[in-house]
Structures are given as C-alpha cells and as structure tokens.
Amino acid sequence: MTFKYNNVYINNTETIAGKKEKEGPLGKIFDKTKQDYYFGEKTWEQAEIKLISENIKELLKKADLTIKDIDLLISGDLLNQIAASNYAASKVDLPFLGIYNACASSVEGLIIASNMIEANQANNVIVEVSSHNNTAEKQFRYPVEYGGPKPKTMTFTATGSAGALLSKNKKGIKVESATIGRVKDSYIKEVFYMGAVMAIAAAETIKEHLEETNRTIDYYDLVLTGDLGKYGKDILKDYLSIEYKIKPNNLDDSACMIYDINNQGVYSGASGPVCLPLVTYSYIFNKMFKGEYKKVLIVATGALMNTTTVNQQMTIPSIAHAISLEVID
C-alpha cells in the first residue's frame, strides 16, 4: 500500500550514538555520542530510557520548540513491551503511540506521523527509536559477558537513539511517498542469520513501491536498506535481479556503514531499530543537503523474531517499510 504526500517534511533530526558507533567511520557526524553503556544510570534498561528522553530534549532544543508545541510522540524500541519508549513517554506530557516492528519501527513511525500530518490530525510529531546493544543481547541472545563462538552471519545491535520532528513547515527534507510492507515468511529458522530473514521482505517492499509509483529503481539516487548486513545485502541484490530483473546498482545497507566491519568485531554489520535512522539522519541527510543525493528511498527491515516461537522450530517472519525522501526544491 503506497501513499503520496504533498505537505510533509522532516524539519529536524537528532542522533545520539554509543561508544562503539563513535569509534566507527561515521563517529564524528552524530549529534551526540556516549562514553560507556550506562550513561550515569544504574542499569542498561534505564540507560536506554535515557537515550530516548535525552533525544527528545535535544531535538526540541534544536527545533527551538517546547514540549507544548508537540502534538504527538511516536516511539519504538526492542525491549519487551517496548519498555524504553513507555518509560521515556511517561516523562513527557504528550499523547503517545508506542510502535513495534522490530528494526523496521523507525519507518513505521515516520509513515504514521506523515499520514496524520497530511490528514491535518497533527501539526508537530516526534518519531523516536532506540536500541541498546546490552539490553538487546540480554533479551534476544546470550548474557553480554558470555563469549561463546558466534557465526559470521550474526549482526551487532547498535546503541543509540534517533529522533525526527515532522510537520507541514517547508523546511528540511520532504517526505514524498511511503509504502507499508507486508509480513513475509522468510523460511529461515536461524536466529543468527537475520540478513537472510529480512532480505525477502526488503525485496518485496522495494518491488511493490516501484510498481505502485510506476518508477524504476534508477529514479532514486540511493536505495538504503535497514540492517541486512553484508551477507543480507548480497541476498537482496541477487533476489531482486533473479526474481524481478531489477538491477540495484544504487543500493546500500546501513548495517555496513556504521562500523568498520573488518576491524571492529561486529561480524556482518550493525542491527537494531536505530541502525537505519542513525545513518539516514546524519550521513545521508548531510549528503542530501549538500546536493549529492536528491531522491532517496529508505527501506527499514525488521525480523519479527520471538524467542519462544523460534525455540518451537517455527520460521521467522519479517517486514519492510519504505519511505521516499526528497530534497526540497
């Protein structure tokens, strides 16, 4: 399902990244970075709550607005019951929508916000996402200090939060159109091969977006997928060319951009809901403001993994949402 927007803009963005992300190739262009995994809090979970709270504050400061100017907060993360978002929302006096599409939450949030703004239901909407390496590892994988061998296909959950302020004011980056993806069965049961789980959803959403907007993939200067990792990216490229004869020369994956994959010990790349917006709101937006990219398709991919059903030998479903961003003329 694809929508077109006439009057929705991402006015401001804010990125806060963790220590390892700071040491990566994009480290210098994030708005704020952290020195450790606690940020002065007692637990990692509280640290993740702080990531979102701080992001909202910094975003408002940047946009020169107060909390009273905001109509709605949309936020998502990886914790059970999206705990980090819920607690962060309890600290601000705002109507709140909590969302979960795993690592596709960022674009899910942007689509909901854009639709509400286009329909005049809200003026200023903040969309937040966060992930924290240690809270995610603890919940989905092994204890953080456990060093058992992991396969090369694994990804490393990025730490950070990314927020965007959307409104009708013609400032920043234009949200041109968006496609809501369908949940796909990936046929994969391996929890350490998320790239393979999500590539199929990414391919189907890209194809649906191109079909419904009547465009070819070359229409975009860049198609940026979420957190497939280097092996997932290759699967997606092959899938698109074998199945739909789409030659994706302008395709890249944000998981391969945050870290120095060969030297930072992150296996096949980054992951987590914050991975894609961290790259988009900093690196990609900078390039768009400089004029290097004019039209960019952002495809957030999420592995809808549940630790119980995976242990019950069920395959992992996945989803991808796409949003088309343009430089304002």
Added chain:
Amino acid sequence: MNKEKYIALTDKHKPKENTLKNAIIAFLAGGFMGTLGQLLIDVYTYFFDVPKTMASTFMIITLIFLGCLFTCLGFFDSLVHKLKCGLIIPITGFAHAMMSAALEYRKEGLVTGIGANMFKLAGSVIVFGVVSAYTFGLIRFIIYGG
C-alpha cells in the same frame, strides 16, 4: 521465489566457518588448559604437601575461581571468543557461563534475578550431565554388576 529456491540463495551467501582452523585453535588451547591443570596439581602436591586426589579438587576450584574472576573483570569473553572450545569444554567454560548469567541479572534481585537466571546457560549441562551419568551407570551395573 519459492521456499527451496530462497533457502538455496541464502545458503549460497552464507560464509563458511573455518572448521579446521577452529579445531586446531581449540586443540592447542585445550591442551594448554590441560597442562595448566596438571601444573597446578603438581604445585599443590609438591609445595603444599596436599594428597594427589585432593590436589585435583584444588586445581578445579582454582580454575573455576579464575574463570569467574576473569569474567567479572570483563576480558574472559574475548578470550573465550578467540580460543573457542579450548576454554568452553573445560570447567572454565561452565564457570564462565554461570558467572556471565549471574552478572547479567544481578540488578533484578537475588532471588528473581541471580537465583532464577544463573543456570540459564549452564542448567542444561547439569540436567543432561546427571541424566547421562545415571544412564551409563545403569548400563554398567547391568553389564558388569557394579
């Protein structure tokens, strides 16, 4: 794309793990751990006059202690990651699994956190260790009569 085709595509891009290299590393590291254990037994019997059977117990306690300590100090996980099964199969791996789980849940209370989660990784080792000891003990009893 149907199921078989997609799985074949994902398998094609899956990197191969270097099993031979991993096995050699684990063999050497495991051998080193064995030598270290023997050295500890010798030290305990030679310098502290401990009987040999007791010295083995002391050696195990020492290795468990070191595994736990290094896990808490935060560098044992990268060591395990590099040396793989050379450190996981010996008693150090068991200590590491218990300790890392205990560390992870320490903020969630003594009973609901540490107590309930400490055996998360190591619990199945104990369960199947006991089950197999019982099974093989029974087989031995039936065949040899004790």
